[in-house]
Amino acid sequence: MLEIKNLHVEIDGKKILRGLDLSIGSGEVHAIMGPNGSGKSTLAYVLAGKDDYEVTGGDILFEGESILEMEPAERAAKGVFLAFQYPVEIPGVAGMTFLKAALNAQRKARGEAELTTPDFIRRVRQAADLLQMDQEMLRRPVNTGFSGGEKKRNEILQMALLEPKLCILDETDSGLDIDALRIVSEGVNALRSPARSTLVITHYQRLLNYIVPDKVHVMSAGRIVRTGGKELALELEARGYADYAADAA
Amino acid sequence: MSAEPRVLRTDAETALIAAYEGARDTLPGNAEVQGLRAEAFARFRASGLPHRRVEEWKYTDLRALLREVPPLAARLSEKDAAAALALAPDRLGGLERYRLILVDGHFMPGLSDLGPLLLEGVEVEGAGLLFASQSAGKVVMTLPDIARTDAAVSLNTALAGDGVAIVVRPGVQLSRPLEILHVSTGVEASAFTRDALIVGAGAALRVVEVHVGRDGVIGHANSLAYVDVGADARLDWSKLQAAGDRASHLGSLVATVGAGARFNHLTVTAGASLSRSQSFVTIAGEGAEINLNGATMIGGDQHADVTLVLNHAKPGSRSRVLFKNVADGSADGVFQGKIIVAQEAQKTDGKMMAKQLLLSDDAAFVSKPELEIYADDVQCGHGSTSGRIDEAMLFYFLSRGIPRPDAERLLLQAFLADAVEAIGDEEVGAALEGVIEDWLSRRAPAEKAQ
Numbered sequence: 001m002l003e004i005k006n007l008h009v010e011i012d013g014k015k016i017l018r019g020l021d022l023s024i025g026s027g028e029v030h031a032i033m034g035p036n037g038s039g040k041s042t043l044a045y046v047l048a049g050k051d052d053y054e055v056t057g058g059d060i061l062f063e064g065e066s067i068l069e070m071e072p073a074e075r076a077a078k079g080v081f082l083a084f085q086y087p088v089e090i091p092g093v094a095g096m097t098f099l100k101a102a103l104n105a106q107r108k109a110r111g112e113a114e115l116t117t118p119d120f121i122r123r124v125r126q127a128a129d130l131l132q133m134d135q136e137m138l139r140r141p142v143n144t145g146f147s148g149g150e151k152k153r154n155e156i157l158q159m160a161l162l163e164p165k166l167c168i169l170d171e172t173d174s175g176l177d178i179d180a181l182r183i184v185s186e187g188v189n190a191l192r193s194p195a196r197s198t199l200v201i202t203h204y205q206r207l208l209n210y211i212v213p214d215k216v217h218v219m220s221a222g223r224i225v226r227t228g229g230k231e232l233a234l235e236l237e238a239r240g241y242a243d244y245a246a247d248a249a
Numbered sequence: 250m251s252a253e254p255r256v257l258r259t260d261a262e263t264a265l266i267a268a269y270e271g272a273r274d275t276l277p278g279n280a281e282v283q284g285l286r287a288e289a290f291a292r293f294r295a296s297g298l299p300h301r302r303v304e305e306w307k308y309t310d311l312r313a314l315l316r317e318v319p320p321l322a323a324r325l326s327e328k329d330a331a332a333a334l335a336l337a338p339d340r341l342g343g344l345e346r347y348r349l350i351l352v353d354g355h356f357m358p359g360l361s362d363l364g365p366l367l368l369e370g371v372e373v374e375g376a377g378l379l380f381a382s383q384s385a386g387k388v389v390m391t392l393p394d395i396a397r398t399d400a401a402v403s404l405n406t407a408l409a410g411d412g413v414a415i416v417v418r419p420g421v422q423l424s425r426p427l428e429i430l431h432v433s434t435g436v437e438a439s440a441f442t443r444d445a446l447i448v449g450a451g452a453a454l455r456v457v458e459v460h461v462g463r464d465g466v467i468g469h470a471n472s473l474a475y476v477d478v479g480a481d482a483r484l485d486w487s488k489l490q491a492a493g494d495r496a497s498h499l500g501s502l503v504a505t506v507g508a509g510a511r512f513n514h515l516t517v518t519a520g521a522s523l524s525r526s527q528s529f530v531t532i533a534g535e536g537a538e539i540n541l542n543g544a545t546m547i548g549g550d551q552h553a554d555v556t557l558v559l560n561h562a563k564p565g566s567r568s569r570v571l572f573k574n575v576a577d578g579s580a581d582g583v584f585q586g587k588i589i590v591a592q593e594a595q596k597t598d599g600k601m602m603a604k605q606l607l608l609s610d611d612a613a614f615v616s617k618p619e620l621e622i623y624a625d626d627v628q629c630g631h632g633s634t635s636g637r638i639d640e641a642m643l644f645y646f647l648s649r650g651i652p653r654p655d656a657e658r659l660l661l662q663a664f665l666a667d668a669v670e671a672i673g674d675e676e677v678g679a680a681l682e683g684v685i686e687d688w689l690s691r692r693a694p695a696e697k698a699q
């Protein structure tokens with residue numbers, strides 16, 4: 001599904017990713033853990049196509065095809081979805097308008113017909129139910145005035161609605177209380193399928209009790225420095241990132 | 250340097266002088282009004298068109314920008330006017346309203362909804378009659394000090410040949426919005442109009458002033474609306490400037506607002522190659538509430554100026570000013586807003602905000618909010634921001650698969666609609682949001698292609 005080869009990324013001339021390799025197969029859930037500043041969000045943004053970043057080396061293959069030259073919207077239509085660490089507030093654009101624009105734009109890009117309004121409403125209701133979100137919130141402007149937890153739920157709601165092939169969750173657990181964490185995790189788990197891969201970026205092991213990964217990677221200074229099974233997360237929880245931070249220097 | 254009068258005239262100045270001299274003897278009005286016209290024209294003749302060294306016109310240098318002023322438009326027969334009207338686009342779509350029609354600056358009573366308006370307590374007549382009437386003629390031609398000597402206003406006073414005069418009886422609540430439609434037909438001509446609206450105490454109505462014209466036609470319009478809002482009355486006045494793409498438009502609003510009255514004004518600017526919409530609003534009674542809003546959307550090489558002077562002359566009033574402006578292509582925009590708070594006007598609460606988005610490297614927007622406060626117990630503030638479409642917001646849209654043109658359209662729609670929503674009228678608001686949508690969809694035709 002996703003193959004990242006020797007990826008080098010800079011921002012304003014500052015090297016952030018330094019030869020990152022990562023391969024995620026169909027249906028797999030991988031976790032990336034690592035200290036603050038190790039480049040986790042950078043990786044997430046580069047996958048989604050944010051153009052502040054300069055890819056200076058390596059490649060990203062999605063379903064065997066390089067996506068480096070693709071616009072973010074094109075990547076999204078192909079099935080790449082990023083749940084933002086800091087979801088953006090969009091004053092003045094109603095949630096429903098945003099969701100409809102997104103869903104129909106992706107459908108159009110794939111050569112599918114626009115959804116009828118009842119069909120759209122039904123899908124939104126399903127997604128809202130899954131995340132236990134009041135539909136009233138979706139009539140309000142996107143994320144505007146939402147609490148941290150509400151914003152994160154709204155990200156996963158969008159994910160459920162858009163049904164991507166590759167889900168990238170960037171610190172979706174931060175800002176969630178324990179109940180919200182459970183709801184969001186259940187939402188993510190409900191979307192697990194053999195045709196869908198997930199990359200969970202987190203700072204804490206806690207989330208991985210709910211979303212159990214097939215593999216755990218440790219990232220430090222822009223590289224994957226260690227890969228293991230889900231037990232690696234527990235080890236990190238116990239020992240911290242100190243070993244890897246030293247490694248990075 | 251010698252102080253001899255400037256004799257070199259621009260083509261536009263020469264044309265304006267010729268227009269006045271040709272029409273002087275036939276312009277409507279009693280002797281007093283003719284005297285006011287002569288006085289106003291003398292002001293113009295002495296100073297010429299305003300230029301960048303005239304403070305109020307610094308950013309809209311008419312001497313340089315106003316190239317052509319075609320001859321005054323003739324009155325069409327009602328039949329020809331009806332045909333021209335049928336060809337004009339209906340920019341308000343399905344809005345149910347009463348209509349007053351002016352074609353090339355001439356009021357067309359036969360095409361207007363005079364009967365139903367009269368039944369609701371609203372009297373309408375041609376401004377020609379108003380200019381001739383004893384007391385009213387002088388009033389609508391004299392105007393308050395903050396407006397009278399302005400260059401565009403002076404030209405209007407000198408040359409206004411027609412318009413609509415509307416009197417709303419006290420207490421009348423008009424059931425539908427009233428559209429004052431200024432249509433310019435395909436001829437290269439100029440129209441000088443003065444409309445007057447007197448809103449009786451406690452009355453309430455909504456007015457939509459619309460200016461439309463054909464693209465590709467060089468036309469000039471100088472319109473002025475004289476508005477008197479009586480005590481405890483409510484007036485929502487929206488102006489849509491959608492003139493043709495080679496037209497020049499100078500529009501003025503001169504409003505006086507009485508005690509306890511509420512006046513909402515909205516200026517939507519989309520048309521004309523050169524335009525200025527200026528409002529002079531005087532709060533003449535205590536406890537009035539004023540909202541002045543606007544949305545400007547320009548592109549290509551348009552120049553559009555919105556200028557406000559809001560004079561809090563009496564205590565205890567509240568004013569809110571919100572302008573949202575976007576400029577694309579190599580367009581130049583201007584927003585000037587001045588709030589004056591007289592010494593007497595204690596407990597004034599005034600806020601002014603202007604926000605600009607520049608959509609291209611060559612577009613520019615000058616924003617100049619100003620406060621001039623002579624009272625000490627007031628709450629006033631102003632702000633202005635200019636920038637680009639927020640990249641983080643854009644990326645959020647893109648990351649969800651919404652292509653850039655659609656993302657920009659949705660963000661700009663939200664940005665501009667804010668100013669339209671501030672008038673708090675869903676029906677008129679929906680019609681004007683339609684105008685915004687239309688502008689935005691024409692701005693980026695690429696994404697429309699299926």
Ligand SMILES: Nc1ncnc2c1ncn2[C@@H]1O[C@H](COP(=O)(O)OP(=O)(O)O)[C@@H](O)[C@H]1O
Binds near residue numbers: 034035042043052
């Ligand atoms: N827009 C930016 N400009 C400059 N430096 C940045 C920018 N974004 C991130 N960085 C830097 O890149 C490094 C990695 O950041 P980030 O990817 O956010 O890490 P993480 O998500 O692992 O905490 C940090 O040193 C951060 O300061």
Ligand SMILES: [Mg+2]
Binds near residue numbers: 040042170171
């Ligand atoms: Mg991060």
